[in-house]
Amino acid sequence: NAGVTQTPKFQVLKTGQSMTLQCAQDMNHNSMYWYRQDPGMGLRLIYYSASEGTTDKGEVPNGYNVSRLNKREFSLRLESAAPSQTSVYFCASWGQGRRTEAFFGQGTRLTVV
């Protein structure tokens, strides 16, 4: 049981380039989330999807788009990367495991130069 899988693990982009961060969960959870983690800032919610076919903005959505491709997959797209988007990105799903909780992926470390 893989849980939440993110790809890639590391990425370096030049300013203005675009890329898509991929996330997949195999726990049959309805809700999925994208967070970013910056030093000394904790994790901040970018976008979320409460169920397949729906997406909503979180606290810091500017510069990002998302797609809930199906129940398993939730992708995050940077259309024109900026240095301020240098961060570690975490995907999560919410649902029942041993407890009802948020399950996080291993993260994608993105550097924009």
Add this chain to the structure above:
Amino acid sequence: QQQVKQSPQSLIVQKGGISIINCAYENTAFDYFPWYQQFPGKGPALLIAIRPDVSEKKEGRFTISFNKSAKQFSLHIMDSQPGDSATYFCAASRRGSQGNLIFGKGTKLSVKP
């Protein structure tokens, strides 16, 4: 406005000692208060969580104390071990959107042997 304030930023404890991390929140609509543990290079993982209908919850060496009137909650780690060295995040979320977590900024705990 920071909705969840966490202190201290860093903490050094001797092996066998008690580690205490505190959080305060603003929004009285919050009704789910988890603590996450994060090791370097990994995603956060749920440690323990509490809802406001109880004042304390204990799981092994980890205890959450909750003070609804003061809008504060804390994590106590008894008999701290070097393996507990990690970054700890408190978080909060509202009823009906409990996966939309608002995180504190984190506490880096070092347990010295």
